[in-house]
Amino acid sequence: MNAATNSELPVGIFDSGVGGLTVLHAIREAMPGEHLVYLGDTARLPYGTKSPLSIERYATQAAAKLRERGIKLLVVACNTASAVALDALREQLAPMPVVGVVEPGAAAAVQGRTGGSHLVLATEATVRLGAYRSAILSLDPDAEVTEHACELLVALAEEGWVDGAIARGIVRRYLDESHAASPDTIILGCTHFPLLADTIREVAGDQVRIVDSAGTTAAVVRATMDAAGTRRASDDPGTLRLLATDGARRFARVGGRFLGQDLRHEDVELVDL
Numbered sequence: 089m090n091a092a093t094n095s096e097l098p099v100g101i102f103d104s105g106v107g108g109l110t111v112l113h114a115i116r117e118a119m120p121g122e123h124l125v126y127l128g129d130t131a132r133l134p135y136g137t138k139s140p141l142s143i144e145r146y147a148t149q150a151a152a153k154l155r156e157r158g159i160k161l162l163v164v165a166c167n168t169a170s171a172v173a174l175d176a177l178r179e180q181l182a183p184m185p186v187v188g189v190v191e192p193g194a195a196a197a198v199q200g201r202t203g204g205s206h207l208v209l210a211t212e213a214t215v216r217l218g219a220y221r222s223a224i225l226s227l228d229p230d231a232e233v234t235e236h237a238c239e240l241l242v243a244l245a246e247e248g249w250v251d252g253a254i255a256r257g258i259v260r261r262y263l264d265e266s267h268a269a270s271p272d273t274i275i276l277g278c279t280h281f282p283l284l285a286d287t288i289r290e291v292a293g294d295q296v297r298i299v300d301s302a303g304t305t306a307a308v309v310r311a312t313m314d315a316a317g318t319r320r321a322s323d324d325p326g327t328l329r330l331l332a333t334d335g336a337r338r339f340a341r342v343g344g345r346f347l348g349q350d351l352r353h354e355d356v357e358l359v360d361l
């Protein structure tokens with residue numbers, strides 16, 4: 089396939105559920121002309137508490153579905169799947185480029201500084217693999233990195249309980265239990281946590297920098313397509329297709345909050361992996 093034909097294909101974006109819509113939002117803001125197809129594996133969410141073997145199997149099945157639909161690049165808009173399965177996905181889809189969210193998130197945290205102290209909030213699986221620690225230390229060997237699993241924050245974000253006393257109490261307990269001594273950066277290492285950013289800031293204090301990977305991932309996607317000559321040439325707005333493995337109504341209701349735009353369940357196509 090030549091670059092001109094390829095450029096009309098959509099960018100594929102995959103997450104365990106609706107959380108990756110925060111990344112889709114950033115990609116659409118950065119490149120409004122690109123066609124996008126998003127697959128949320130809502131039938132098997134959460135990935136964060138599953139074993140690496142299951143997560144890799146789920147992720148490769150989702151990638152196969154998107155490849156079958158025809159995509160020019162895959163964004164793994166799920167920290168857990170990026171931490172566990174990025175190498176397997178790259179091998180599976182080669183030579184198609186595959187962009188994960190962990191490395192861009194680490195780059196957003198380090199931003200060319202050295203000796204930073206970072207607290208990574210993520211799922212159990214991401215923390216178990218130390219994916220952010222490795223990515224941050226490869227950019228800044230002098231950094232201090234604490235990683236802490238915060239599974240309940242996924243449920244809070246899905247439920248829309250992102251502020252108020254309950255959300256603050258849970259965030260406070262996680263931050264206390266992390267034993268991170270005054271980090272200068274908190275990294276939201278899970279797609280759901282940007283929805284809780286204000287509450288995390290309230291609890292952690294204004295002196296802490298809170299970063300997520302959405303913006304830097306969009307920049308990597310753009311640079312990757314520029315290098316391959318596969319950016320869509322037209323200025324017309326790109327199309328958006330939404331696929332899910334279960335629960336179109338819930339996907340539309342909860343996903344709308346992550347995307348920052350109302351979604352209709354009729355626009356969510358259910359697929360089997």
Ligand code: DGL
Nearest residue numbers: 104134135136167168279
């Ligand atoms: N998308 C996942 C992540 O970013 C969070 C939800 C899950 O555990 O599947 O790690």
